[in-house]
Amino acid sequence: MSMDKLQIPGGPMSGLVASAVEYLVDAGQRSVLFLDIMRRRGDQYREHVAQTAPHVLQYAAELILDGRQLAEPVNYALVRIVPPDNVEIDMDRRPFVVVDPRAGHGPGIGGFKADSEIGVAMKAGHPCYFIGFLPDPMPGQTIERIARAEAIFIEKVMSLHPDADGKPCVIGNCQAGWAVMILASLRPELFGPLIIAGAPLAYWAGVHGKYPMRYSGGLLGGSWLTALTSDLGAGKFDGAWLVQNFENQNPSNTLWSKQYNVYSKVDTEADRYLEFERWWGGHVNLNAEEIQFIVDELFVGNNLAAGNIEMSDGRKVDLRNIRSPIVVFCSEGDNITPPQQALHWILDCYADVDEIRAYGQTIVYTVHQSIGHLGIFVSGGVAKKEHAEFSSNIDLIDVLPPGLYEATFEAKGEETASSDLVVGQWVMRCEARTLDDIRAMGGNSPEDERRFATAKRISEINLAAYQKFVQPWLKRMVTPQMAEWAHNMHPLRLQYELFSSQNPYMATVKSLAEKAAEERKPVATDNPFLAFQEQISKQVVHALDSWRDSQEALSEAMFLSVYGSPALQAAVGIDPTSTPSRRREMSAEHRTMLEKRIADLKSRIAEGGLREAALRALLYVGSARGMVDERSIEALRRIRRDHGGARMSLAEFKMLVREQFFMLLLDREWALAAIPKLLPDDMNARRAAFEAIEQVLSASADVTGERANRLRQIAGLFGLDTAEGSERTSNVTPFDPKAKAS
Structure with a gap:
């Protein structure tokens, strides 16, 4: 019976019953439509991973260099972004090169919609290039080999724009940020300004009560677990584990809010949700050597800012060698790369602003107040504000005198002086800062530094024991077939597969969804049962957030207690009375x-x-x-x-x-x-x-x-x-x- 034919006698209860019936009809239809969106998500996932070179770039792209064809092959490629018909490119302007993060998910997020890093750079008239990757690494591929390949890519871009008014601006997101910084320190002559977005460079940094992800290495006993996971994958590390680690940081969003948002807005949210999930579900692999380098040298070892990473030719990675302006974009709302991890490498490298100037370095940073880690790269609002301003004012950044600056943004209005000189809707300023401004954000005490140094030593001991006593026989035992089965059975992949059309029960869902869409009757916004639904959702989120907070507090207390033990520190060679300093003197x-x-x-x-x-x-x-x-x-x-x-x-x-x-x-x-x-x-x-x-x-x-x-x-x-x-x-x-x- 349709709602318009339903007749209920008058009285207070009649209104409540009518509201209940209206809500139940709407909830039933939304449930079916939600399940159908999950089916579409599963089918989209299967189509995406079946592609040879899956990506989520919205723009057409022309292959320039295939890393698989290099003397040292890698699974990376350089493509030129083909501008849309309504975008005019000035070939004499400096090119932009966007390097996407290879941190478990696939490439393309830097240009997966018009309001993106690539989109705003092209809108500002810059030629754009993109460095992406394939799902599987090449045999023998290492982080150092990738760096050499990316140097070849940037050299190629420079050769294509010999008359450009400036060297390429390179954008490195998240994992690509520290990779670009390593390369720029080794090949500084290749780079124009660097934009490093959401990239952790000082991995131990943080403040108590926040950002507990930095404790994970110590609580897991170090990087031996990374080696174990790679061995179980027959020499490959499944990037789905990295994505799952990210999702574990926000269980209320992972387990509830993301899905509830689609369910509650099922008529309008499907396309946006599916667009994001196409990238989020495109998990890729890393070689065992790659992920071991990342965890040992960066996450647990924190060797990047300290200048302790050494290349095969004996060269040390020293971030002070970078001659290009460095723009660091981070956010207080980012629990993966908080401002301390994005900025404290500056404190490790320089004593004061005069020393920054002595190295001829220009560093510009901006701290968003609330956006999360992914929002730094995918938020349309961020793209139209921060990234658009960086693109439009890249020459300003390039000619800034050496020093430390904070980029601030003020909305352009009718009272803005000389508004004809302002590109876009914001006025960007670079305001001089000192290292004390960075220290004021909070950081580690000497006791914390000793704790992390102790965790690093424990990691080295455990990894050595694993490699000697377990790894040899485990490698012989694991077959490619076993590794493939474990790969397919990962929980993140199963959630896509189980709801795809491969599941015969989902055919019924599809037909029911088509009927529900035809007879759709959304509930009134003032329906009391809808308000009750929203209240229940808030309680679920609150419960999950409270559980997360308690777990994070427990993990921090355990890390501080275990690795703060003077006896443990002394046992692994850390002086419990020392005042460690990671800052290096000028050579x-x-x-x-x-x-x-x-x-x-x-x-x-x-x-x-x-x-x-x-x-x-x-x-x-x-x-x-x-x-x-x-x-x-x-x-x-x-x-x-x-x-x-x-x-x-x-x-x-x-x-x-x-x-x-x-x-x-x-x-x-x-x-x-x-x-x-x-x-x-x-x-x-x-x-x-x-x-x-x-x-x-x-x-x-x-x-x-x-x-x-x-x-x-x-x-x-x-x-x-x-x-x-x-x-x-x-x-x-x-x-x-x-x-x-x-």
Whole structure:
């Protein structure tokens, strides 16, 4: 009987009964439609894994290099993203290369929809390339071999864009982030700016009461379990275990919320859910050597930031060798890569900001307040804000003077000054920071460092024992057929298979779902039983979250107690009274090189012309504000265009900015005093350059306070009479993009 024909006598109970009947009809239909979505998910999974090169890229792609054909074959490939018809690409702009994470699931997440890393980079006019991978590794494939292959890929991209105004910007997500950082430290000449999103680089870092995943290695006894899992896979590690570890961090979402969200919004949520599940269910494999390197050297060993990873040719991986600007994007809502793990490598590598500058390094970080780990790469909102701003302002980031900055974003509105200079809906600023700003986020105490060092030693002991006493006979016992059976029986794969059309019972579900869709009658939003359903869901989530919190508190207490034992520490060679420090001193070779560089720069302070003088003056005045605004860099392009003769390349301009910045840093009084010697005798040229400086400075805010004082000082150095300079600097107007500074 249909609801419109149902007649119930009046009275309070009649309304409740009607609501109950309405809810039961809706709940029954939703249940059937939900099961059918699960069937479609299973069928989608089977189709996806049956492909030779499964991925979730929304865009068409053209194969450029197949890693399987290299002298050292790997299962990686470089493709060029074919832009949609409505997107115009400027081939002279620097290319973007997105490297997807190989952390258990398949490739494509960097471009699986329009509002993605690839999508916003192309919208900004950049040619885009993508480095993805196949489900199974090549025999003998290692992390080092992959790094060499990716170097070949980036060299190829550079050869395809010889006239590009800058080296490729490389985006490394999660696992790909630390892989890109390793490669950039070994081959720094290949890279433009690096964007490292959600990538753990300091694996021990964190704060008590949060992020218990860092304790897992110690609680499991170290990396012997990784070796065991690989041996049971006949030399391959099933990436589904990594995905399951991720899901275990949020049981309320894994066991309830994700499915309940589809069930409760069954009429609108199916497509979004299936789109994500196509990527999330595409599990891939790693060679035993690959995963053992990752766990031993990174997760448990924490050797990356410490500079203790050594390549086969004897070279040490030293992140201080990276010469490209590094953009670190992390989130307080990320329980897989919290801000401490994303940023504390900086504390391990540098004593202060001056040392960052001494290495010629530019580091920009931004911390989202709430987005989760996956949201850093897949959220449309994040793509349209942070990633879009990084793409649009990559040249700003590339020419920033060395130092440490935090990128902040302010919504563009009607009152935004010089809004014509703002690309997109946000104004990006890079504000100067110190290492104390990173320390303020919290971190390990010396006692915690000793605990993790002890866990590392225990891991090495257990792994050695496993490799000697268990591994030899287990390898002989496990056959490829046994490994394949275990692979297929993994719980994450079974959940897809059991609900696919291979299950004969799901044919009935399909037919029932078609009928339910035809007769669909959604319940009214004010139905009391629907409200009760929502309340039950919240209680389930609360119960699962409480269980998770108690388990995390227990695991932390166990780790701190066991590995904090002075007796255990002493037994494995850790001094229980020591104050460990992971920070490395500057090498004698680098210090010698630095001294030569300083002497060279000081000797050339009085050399140059109008271009050098204008930039030096601009840096001097602008540094009083302690930040750089995207509007200022847009205006700064006027100096590149209008002053100093032939147009400079971005690389030449970047070098000039850095030289003038360091000259001011080394001897500000002499650098300022030398400005008049650099200026031409032509007062019109001087006046035009000073006007350009004013326009750049006023592009983002009025010139007031210390900046105004410095600007008046520059007016004097430029030979403008006191009255003219005073009048000009007291009446600075916002930058007019249509004005011509000449």
